[in-house]
Amino acid sequence: MPTRDKTKAAIQWKRWYKNNKEKRKQYDSEWQLFYKYGITRDEFKQMLENQKGVCAICKQPETAIDKRSGLIRQLAVDHCHSTGKVRGLLCTHCNHGLGKFKDNVNLLQTAINYLSNYSSNTIREKKK
Numbered sequence: 396m397p398t399r400d401k402t403k404a405a406i407q408w409k410r411w412y413k414n415n416k417e418k419r420k421q422y423d424s425e426w427q428l429f430y431k432y433g434i435t436r437d438e439f440k441q442m443l444e445n446q447k448g449v450c451a452i453c454k455q456p457e458t459a460i461d462k463r464s465g466l467i468r469q470l471a472v473d474h475c476h477s478t479g480k481v482r483g484l485l486c487t488h489c490n491h492g493l494g495k496f497k498d499n500v501n502l503l504q505t506a507i508n509y510l511s512n513y514s515s516n517t518i519r520e521k522k523k
Contacts, residue, residue, distance in 0.1 A: 432472045432481050442484055443470065451483035452493075459487035 412419060425436050434442075449456050450470060459468045470484035476498060485493070496502045 428472065432474055433479070434472070434481060439472070439484075442481075446470075446484055450486035450489050452485055452489040455486060457486045 428434050428436060428439055448470075451473070457468050457470050460466070461468045468487060470486060471490040473482045473485045473490060473493065474480060475482060493503075496506065
């Protein structure tokens with residue numbers, strides 16, 4: 396049985412990693428979808444199509460820019476942190492908003508009630 400030279404394998408991997416930037420991005424993205432959320436790229440695309448390419452909450456396309464690539468980010472996979480079940484695709488703002496409220500329905504309802512009680516016609520103007 397042949398033995399594998401770990402140093403040689405590491406060098407080959409680094410060379411491939413350096414020379415295959417686009418394949419690497421696709422591989423990393425697909426691995427992340429499956430490893431983190433248990434879905435394939437095709438399932439992600441189907442969800443995106445079902446949502447007509449927009450956020451499941453605000454119904455707007457993603458506008459956040461990825462700092463590394465300078466491109467518009469893809470919609471985030473929203474999932475239940477308790478069960479791991481995928482719920483849908485969200486824009487960065489809505490995804491962060493749910494996260495800030497810790498996916499707590501009661502806390503979100505309290506925020507809705509708060510905003511409803513202080514509609515724009517009941518807020519005092521800021522003193523100058």
